[in-house]
Amino acid sequence: MVRRIAKGGPASPRAERVSTEKTTNVSRYGSPSSPDRGGKRDIRPLAALLPYLVKYRGRVVLAFFALLGASATTLLLPVAIRRMIDFGFGADDPSLVDNYFSVLIAVAAALATFSALRYYLVTSLGERIVADLRADVFAHLVRLSPAYFDSAKSGEMVSRLTADATQVKSAVGASASIAMRNLMMFAGASAMMVVTSPRLSLFVLGAIPVIVLPLIAFGRSVRRRSRHAQDTLAGASAYASESLGAIRTLQAFTNERFAGRRFAGAVEEAFGAALKAIRARALLTAFAMFVIASSVVTVLWVGASDVFNGRISAGELGQFLLYSIFAAGALGELSQVWGEISLAAGAAERLSELLRIEPEIAAPRDPKPLPKRVAGEVRFDQVGFSYRQAGELPVLHGVDLAVAPGETVAVVGPSGAGKSTLFHLLMRFYDPSTGAIRIDGLDLRDCDPEEVRRQIALVPQDTTVFGASIAENIAFGRPDATREEIEAAAAAASADLFIKAMPQGYDTPVGERGVTLSGGQRQRVAIARAILKDAPVLLLDEATSALDAESETLVQGALERLMQGRTTLVIAHRLATVLKSDRIIVMDGGRIVESGRHEELVADGGLYAKLAKLQFESGAQAFSSARERLPLPE
Numbered sequence: 001m002v003r004r005i006a007k008g009g010p011a012s013p014r015a016e017r018v019s020t021e022k023t024t025n026v027s028r029y030g031s032p033s034s035p036d037r038g039g040k041r042d043i044r045p046l047a048a049l050l051p052y053l054v055k056y057r058g059r060v061v062l063a064f065f066a067l068l069g070a071s072a073t074t075l076l077l078p079v080a081i082r083r084m085i086d087f088g089f090g091a092d093d094p095s096l097v098d099n100y101f102s103v104l105i106a107v108a109a110a111l112a113t114f115s116a117l118r119y120y121l122v123t124s125l126g127e128r129i130v131a132d133l134r135a136d137v138f139a140h141l142v143r144l145s146p147a148y149f150d151s152a153k154s155g156e157m158v159s160r161l162t163a164d165a166t167q168v169k170s171a172v173g174a175s176a177s178i179a180m181r182n183l184m185m186f187a188g189a190s191a192m193m194v195v196t197s198p199r200l201s202l203f204v205l206g207a208i209p210v211i212v213l214p215l216i217a218f219g220r221s222v223r224r225r226s227r228h229a230q231d232t233l234a235g236a237s238a239y240a241s242e243s244l245g246a247i248r249t250l251q252a253f254t255n256e257r258f259a260g261r262r263f264a265g266a267v268e269e270a271f272g273a274a275l276k277a278i279r280a281r282a283l284l285t286a287f288a289m290f291v292i293a294s295s296v297v298t299v300l301w302v303g304a305s306d307v308f309n310g311r312i313s314a315g316e317l318g319q320f321l322l323y324s325i326f327a328a329g330a331l332g333e334l335s336q337v338w339g340e341i342s343l344a345a346g347a348a349e350r351l352s353e354l355l356r357i358e359p360e361i362a363a364p365r366d367p368k369p370l371p372k373r374v375a376g377e378v379r380f381d382q383v384g385f386s387y388r389q390a391g392e393l394p395v396l397h398g399v400d401l402a403v404a405p406g407e408t409v410a411v412v413g414p415s416g417a418g419k420s421t422l423f424h425l426l427m428r429f430y431d432p433s434t435g436a437i438r439i440d441g442l443d444l445r446d447c448d449p450e451e452v453r454r455q456i457a458l459v460p461q462d463t464t465v466f467g468a469s470i471a472e473n474i475a476f477g478r479p480d481a482t483r484e485e486i487e488a489a490a491a492a493a494s495a496d497l498f499i500k501a502m503p504q505g506y507d508t509p510v511g512e513r514g515v516t517l518s519g520g521q522r523q524r525v526a527i528a529r530a531i532l533k534d535a536p537v538l539l540l541d542e543a544t545s546a547l548d549a550e551s552e553t554l555v556q557g558a559l560e561r562l563m564q565g566r567t568t569l570v571i572a573h574r575l576a577t578v579l580k581s582d583r584i585i586v587m588d589g590g591r592i593v594e595s596g597r598h599e600e601l602v603a604d605g606g607l608y609a610k611l612a613k614l615q616f617e618s619g620a621q622a623f624s625s626a627r628e629r630l631p632l633p634e
Contacts, residue, residue, distance in 0.1 A: 044345070045345045045346075045348040045349035045352055046171070046341070046344065046345050046348050048348055048351075048352045048355075049129060049133070049168070049172065049348065052129040052132055052133060053125075053129065055132070056125060056128060056129070059121055059124075059125050059128075060125065062117075062121055063118060063121035063122050063125060063177070064180075066114050066115075066117040066118035066121060067114075067118050067122075067177065067180055067181055067184065068184065069110070069114035069117075070111060070114035070115045070118055070181065071181060071184040071185055071188060072188070073107050073110045073111040073114060074111060074185065074326070075185070075188045075189065075192060075323075075326070076107050077104070077107060077322070078192070078318070078319040078322035078323055078326075079192075079319060080103050080104050080107060081104075081315070081318060081319065081322065082315035082316060082318055082319035083315065085313075085314055085315035085318055118177065118181075122172075122176075122177040125172065126169045126170075126171075126172035127169065129168075129169075129172050130165050130166070130168055130169040130172065133165060133168065133351065134161055134165050136355065137160070137161060137165075137351055137354055137355060138161060140354065140355055140357075141157055141354065143359055144357060144359050144360075145359045145360040145361040145362075145429065145430070146424070146429040146430065147360050147361075147387075147388060147429075147430060148357065148359075148360070150387070150388070153235075153238035153241075154238070154241060156234040156235065156237065156238040157354070158237065158241060159233065159234035159237040159238065160234065160350055160351055160354060163233065163234070163237070163347075164234075164347035164348075164350050164351055165347070165351065167343055167344050167346075167347035168344050168347050168348050168351065170340065170343075170344065171340060171341050171343070171344030171345075171347075171348075172344075175337050175340040175341050175344065176341065178333065178337050179334060179337045179338070179341060181330075182329075182330035182331075182333050182334050182337065183330070183334070185326055185327070185329075185330040186326075186327050186330040186331060186334075188326075189323040189324070189326040189327035189330065190204075190205060190323075190327050192319075192323045193205070193320055193323045193324060193327065196312075196316055196319055196320045196323065197303070197306075197312055197316065197320050199302075199306070199311075200299055200302060200303055200306070200320055200324075203295060203298050203299050203302060204295050204296075204299055204324045204327060204328070206295075228273045229270055229273035229274040229276075229277055231350075232266065232269050232270040232273050233267075233270040233274075234350075235266060235270075236263060236266035236267050236269075236270055239262065239263055239266060240263055243259050243263070277343070284338075288331065292328035292329075292331055293328070295324070295328065296321075296324055296325060296328055299320070299321065299324050300321060303317045303320060303321065304317070360430075360431075361428055361429065361430065361431060361449055362449070363447075363448035363449060363450070364445070364446060364447075364448075367446065367447050367448040367451070368442055368446045368447055369447075369451070370439070370440070370442065370447055370448075370451045370452065370455065371440070373455070373536050374439055374440045374455050374536050374537070375405040375440050375536070376403075376405040376406060376439075376440070376455075376536045376537050376566065376567030377402075377403070377404060377405050377438075377439065377440050377441065377567070378401075378402075378403040378426065378437075378438070378439055378537065378567055378569070379401070379402045379403070379437070379438045379439075379441075380399045380400060380401040380402075380422070380425075380435070380437055381400060381435050381436045381437070381438065382398050382399070382400060382434065382435035382436075383396055383398070383399040383400075383425065383432045383434065383435035383436070383437060384396050384397055384398055384399070384432060384433050384434035384435055385421060385425060385430065385432045385433050385434075386433055387430075394433075394590060395418050395421050395590050396418045396421055396422075396425075396432075396590045396591075397589070397590045397591050398434075398435070398591070399418075399422070399435070399590075399591065399592055400592070401422075401585065401592060403567055403569065404567075405536075405567055406565055406566065406567060407567060407568075407582050407583065408563055408568040408570065408580075408581045408582045408583075409568070409569055409570070409581060409582065409583050409584070409585060410569075410570045410571075410572060410578035410581035410583070410584045410585070411569060411570065411571050411572075411584075411585055411587060412571075412572060412573070412575060412578060412584060412585075412586055412587070412608065412611065413586050413587035413588050413607070413611075414588060414611075417587040417588050417589065417590065418587055418589075418590040418591075419571045419587055420461075420541060420571065421590075422569070423458070423539050423541060423569070423571070425437055426444075426456065426537075426539065426569070427452070427453055427456060427458065427539070428444050428447075428449045428452050428453065431444075431445055439452065439455065439537070454535070455535055455536055455537055456535050456537045456538075456539060457477070457529075457530035457531075457533040457534070457535035457537070457538050457539070458530065458539045458541070459523075459526050459527050459529075459530045459538075459539070459540050459541065459543040460526065460541050461541045461542035461543075461571075463522040463523055463525065463526040464526075465510055465517060465522050465525060465526075467509070467510070467511060468509065468510070469504075469506065469507045469508060469509055469510070470490075470499050470502070470505075470506050470507075470508055470510060470525065471483065471486050471506040471507060473510065473525050473529070474486050474489055474490055474495075474525060474528045474529055474532060475532070476529055477489070477528070477529030477530060477531075477532040477533040478532050478533050478534075481532055483506075485532060486506065486528075486532065487506065489528040489529075489531040489532035490506075490524075490525075490528045492528070492531045492558050492561070492562070493524045493525075493527040493528035493531055493555065493558050494524060494555050494557075494558055495521070495524035495525060495527070495528050498521055498524075523543065523555070524555060526543075527543060527555060527558065527559065527562075530562070531558070531562055535566075536566055536567065537566065537567045537568075537569075538562065538563060538566045538567070538568040538569070539568075539569050539571075540559065540568065540569070540570045540571065540572075541571045542571055542572060542573065543555075543559060543570075560580075574615070575598075575611060575612050575615050578598070579598050581597075581598075582597075583595060583596065583597065584596065584597065584598060584601060584608065586601065586606070586607050586608045586611075588607055593606070593607060594606050594607060594608055598612075
């Protein structure tokens with residue numbers, strides 16, 4: 001019996017609440033490519049690394065003691081040199097000089113040991129932390145809702161995982177250690193300067209505010225400019241990734257020069273932004289070194305006068321001068337390291353932004369459990385939906401659809417009618433704006449999305465094949481499957497013949513995005529995945545669209561066997577593929593406008609009848625035209 005479906009429908013209070021929650025979630029998103037740049041610019045984003053440091057606190061403590069030992073042994077050198085000048089050179093026994101030199105060699109050996117230990121511990125710690133950080137960011141990204149990736153660029157995400165993480169590694173593995181060492185050196189050298197000569201210390205320590213204040217101001221400027229450079233480079237990386245992923249389309253339209261100019265322009269903009277950051281760091285370094293060198297020269301001048309007047313000995317002047325050089329050198333190196341830490345702070349901020357993004361589709365606090373294998377009853381109750389990126393224009397309007405366990409329902413209609421959106425909502429890639437979707441009577445919003453998706457096998461129209469072997473691609477449907485199960489799934493999908501003909505059989509790599517496979521071969525790999533997953537609900541989105549007539553016949557038989565005992569929803573533009581469905585629903589403008597079997601819908605004379613007439617008549621005409629062009633047999 002053919003049913004004409006009424007349009008529209010009221011929204012439930014629960015649906016209104018869900019819609020409000022969705023809007024709230026959207027406000028939390030932000031855009032990674034356009035973050036909030038307001039607020040104070042400092043190195044506080046690096047605090048996000050503290051949980052990773054705590055995780056390896058034993059290694060951190062060892063590195064700190066190695067750093068302390070290296071600094072302490074360095075600070076012993078001026079004392080030994082002073083005693084050698086004041087006592088060794090003035091004594092009649094030259095063996096004292098030998099003893100002092102022996103002490104200096106021992107100090108140098110200790111310094112080398114502590115420095116090597118510090119380098120190993122700190123560098124390996126940086127590598128370990130960044131490896132964990134990259135893993136956490138990627139694990140977080142793959143759990144974000146598809147709505148996030150509707151606007152985000154995958155190339156920019158890759159840039160953050162690589163370039164930004166490397167910048168953080170340089171800070172944790174080198175710059176932070178150098179900064180701490182120089183802070184220790186400066187504190188220790190300053191204290192020893194005061195002990196050696198309080199009068200001369202005033203000349204050196206008085207220059208500190210003149211150095212430190214511009215250091216902080218310039219550091220903020222460097223971080224701001226570095227952040228802009230990183231954002232610009234990420235945009236260029238995103239464009240490069242997108243272009244290389246569509247290289248055949250790019251070359252087919254002869255747009256190589258256009259793409260090259262656009263990427264070169266983006267890289268040039270990133271270079272300009274980086275150059276401004278480098279210029280700011282160079283000016284900071286020049287200023288700091290001038291003030292430091294001037295203070296040392298002043299100390300040497302005043303100290304020479306004090307030696308002549310007998311206020312201090314030559315050894316004490318030498319000791320003080322070395323400590324002042326240590327302190328000045330530490331401040332000078334801090335001026336450079338501070339810029340690198342500022343760069344790392346910008347990178348850490350960008351990575352932290354990713355980790356702060358909350359999935360719009362997430363499991364509730366107390367999800368309702370689904371059975372290990374659901375019966376497969378699917379119901380859409382007054383479902384309405386709109387994509388945020390489409391300007392909130394409604395895509396579905398009050399859709400009501402009930403599918404019994406084991407029933408096969410075909411969904412047909414013109415492009416843009418909302419057919420694929422039904423699948424997106426059933427997979428819980430999005431939540432409906434109004435209404436509810438249920439499996440076995442359970443509202444999907446009350447369930448864990450992962451549990452829902454385990455009950456569903458999808459064969460999409462645009463098949464994704466990864467740059468791995470054919471066996472690994474099929475096993476994507478069930479990673480723990482045995483080799484025998486993988487081969488059985490391929491045979492059921494009529495894929496084993498072309499697989500066995502390949503050089504390495506199932507172990508043949510297929511290239512990035514399966515570039516070495518034809519469209520029909522990729523489609524059969526996707527069908528093999530669905531067969532291997534063995535889920536009770538099956539979604540076929542133009543599953544045979546990329547197959548030739550011979551392959552379609554083989555795969556159609558495999559799909560019919562697969563569909564037995566499963567709830568199946570089929571999207572098809574080619575109506576010949578849905579004739580055996582238990583029921584056909586016709587969508588138009590986001591609504592279900594007709595429902596029934598093929599013969600009933602054709603007899604009704606509605607939209608389905610018009611689509612069928614266009615397809616079958618055009619197919620008959622094409623067949624007749626082909627026969628006319630064929631040579632007649634003699």
